[in-house]
Amino acid sequence: xxxxxxxxxxxxxxxxxxxxxxxxxxxxxxxxxxxxxxxxxxxxxxxxxxxxxxxxxxxxxxxxxxxxxxxxxxxxxxxxxxxxxxxxxxxxxxxxxxxxxxxxxxxxxxxxxxxxxxxxxxxxxxxxxxxxxxxxxxxxxx
Numbered sequence: 564x565x566x567x568x569x570x571x572x573x574x575x576x577x578x579x580x581x582x583x584x585x586x587x588x589x590x591x592x593x594x595x596x597x598x599x600x601x602x603x604x605x606x607x608x609x610x611x612x613x614x615x616x617x618x619x620x621x622x623x624x625x626x627x628x629x630x631x632x633x634x635x636x637x638x639x640x641x642x643x644x645x646x647x648x649x650x651x652x653x654x655x656x657x658x659x660x661x662x663x664x665x666x667x668x669x670x671x672x673x674x675x676x677x678x679x680x681x682x683x684x685x686x687x688x689x690x691x692x693x694x695x696x697x698x699x700x701x702x703x704x705x
Contacts, residue, residue, distance in 0.1 A: 574640060574696050575632040582692055585685060586626035592678070593619035593670045600667070608667035614654055618670040618682070621647050625689060637693060644689035651675055651682045 575583060597615035605612055621643050628640030655674030658665045668677050675682030 573632050574629045574637060574693060579629060579632075579692055579696070582689060583626050583629045585681070586622050586629065586689075589670075589678070589682070589685065590619055590622035590626060593622055596670070608665065611665050611667045611669045611672070614650075614669040614671060618647070618650065621650070629689070629692075637697070640689065641693055644686040644693065647682070648686035648690070651686065655683070 573579065593615055597612055597619055600608075600612040601616065625640050625643035625647065628636045628638075628643055630636065631639070651671040651674060654669060654671035658669070658672040665672055670678060670682055674680060675684075
């Protein structure tokens with residue numbers, strides 16, 4: 564008979580460490596890009612550059628949430644992954660339908676095409692990992 568685990572879900576163990584590392588890498592890439600663009604040519608595409616800055620903040624907060632591994636961290640990561648998914652799908656669709664609104668790319672433009680579509684896949688992986696670790700903690704089969 565399987566024994567139910569009473570341990571907290573560990574979002575920061577195993578593959579979760581790689582997920583956190585990718586989020587941190589994207590946080591650095593997006594924040595560096597946004598900071599440079601905002602500092603040097605903000606007037607050219609303010610919406611695009613502010614969206615890149617928003618993406619950077621979401622990546623940082625998601626990484627922190629995943630790294631915390633507790634209930635609060637899980638909720639933070641869940642909110643960030645959901646916001647990120649809505650953002651990349653929404654901005655991706657608008658950037659293709661109305662390219663005039665985006666004279667320069669954001670991290671989420673074209674569904675993250677400038678970053679190999681990883682911005683589109685990353686929140687899906689994050690949500691899947693959160694679900695997987697929740698199920699494991701509850702004792703349900705993975």
